[in-house]
Amino acid sequence: MIGNNVALVLVDFQKAFEEPSWGEFSTPKAVFKASELLHYFRDQGGLVIHIQHTRTDPVSLFYKGSLTHSFMEPVLPVEDEMIIQKDVNSSFIGTNLESVLKEHGVLEVIIAGFTTQHCVSTTVRMSGNLGFKTTLVSDATSASAIAPYDAQTIHEVTLATLRDEFADIVTTEELLLRYR
Numbered sequence: 661m662i663g664n665n666v667a668l669v670l671v672d673f674q675k676a677f678e679e680p681s682w683g684e685f686s687t688p689k690a691v692f693k694a695s696e697l698l699h700y701f702r703d704q705g706g707l708v709i710h711i712q713h714t715r716t717d718p719v720s721l722f723y724k725g726s727l728t729h730s731f732m733e734p735v736l737p738v739e740d741e742m743i744i745q746k747d748v749n750s751s752f753i754g755t756n757l758e759s760v761l762k763e764h765g766v767l768e769v770i771i772a773g774f775t776t777q778h779c780v781s782t783t784v785r786m787s788g789n790l791g792f793k794t795t796l797v798s799d800a801t802s803a804s805a806i807a808p809y810d811a812q813t814i815h816e817v818t819l820a821t822l823r824d825e826f827a828d829i830v831t832t833e834e835l836l837l838r839y840r
Contacts, residue, residue, distance in 0.1 A: 662706040662839055667766045669787075670694055670752055671711045671780050674736045676721035676728040677802075685802040686776065686815035693800035693832040694772045695734035700836060702738070706762055709757065710737045713779065714745045749782040750806025758790055768793040770835065771827070772800035777818045788826035796827040797835055 672684045673691060687693075701708050710731065715722040721728055724745075737743055744755050751757050761769065773780045780801050787794040796819070803815035823829045831840070 662701060662704040665765050665767040666709075666774055666839075667707040667761055667764065667768070668697060668701045668770050669711060669751065669770075669783070670698065670735055671708045671758070672713045672775075673710070673732045673773060674713060674759050675730050675732055676713075677742065677774045678732065679721055679728060682804050685774075685804055685813040687799055687802040690772070690774070690800050690802040691732050691734050692737060693797065696832055697772060697797060697800055697835065698735055700839075702838075707766065708741045709760065710735075710743045711740060711751045711755075711757075711773070711779075711783070712745045714747055716747075734767065734817055746779075749779045750786050751779065751783040751787040751811065754789065760836050761792065761829075766792065768780070768795065770795045770797060773795040774802055776803035776815045777806070780821060781818050784822050784827045786840060794827040796822060796829050796834065797832055798829050799831045 673694060713722045714724045744757055746755050748754060769787045772786055784794055784796050798819055803811050806812040806814055819829050
């Protein structure tokens with residue numbers, strides 16, 4: 661059972677990442693795994709925070725108001741869920757995320773999102789550095805390729821750099837078993 665001191669933070673589940681220009685992702689079903697987590701948190705009355713990457717450049721896929729700036733269908737926020745917009749990789753820098761978590765008495769932050777090597781990694785590191793028990797859900801998080809490395813290699817190496825030092829790395833199934 662999810663306690664009042666646990667929050668689910670969904671990082672950048674935006675339609676921008678459905679664009680073909682990104683190429684293949686390491687975890688094609690990440691959004692569906694995140695949807696499982698989201699529905700579990702909703703059923704338990706848990707705190708859910710959606711992070712939305714926002715750019716002011718009209719040609720950016722993350723330009724506010726563009727179709728690609730919006731959230732992916734399986735993880736659309738509902739009315740009572742908080743949306744925090746950011747304009748850098750970290751979900752903590754230039755936002756009120758830390759104060760929101762502290763105001764709600766959150767001790768553990770569960771993170772999933774896009775992309776493993778960029779905004780997710782930065783958010784996980786900051787969360788750990790700020791003293792939150794941090795859990796990263798590996799199959800609800802996805803990496804893109806960075807030449808010459810494929811997306812799966814990027815994903816696995818990034819997870820390895822975060823494991824234990826900054827976060828507990830688990831699958832959706834492992835996390836749900838932990839809280840049932």
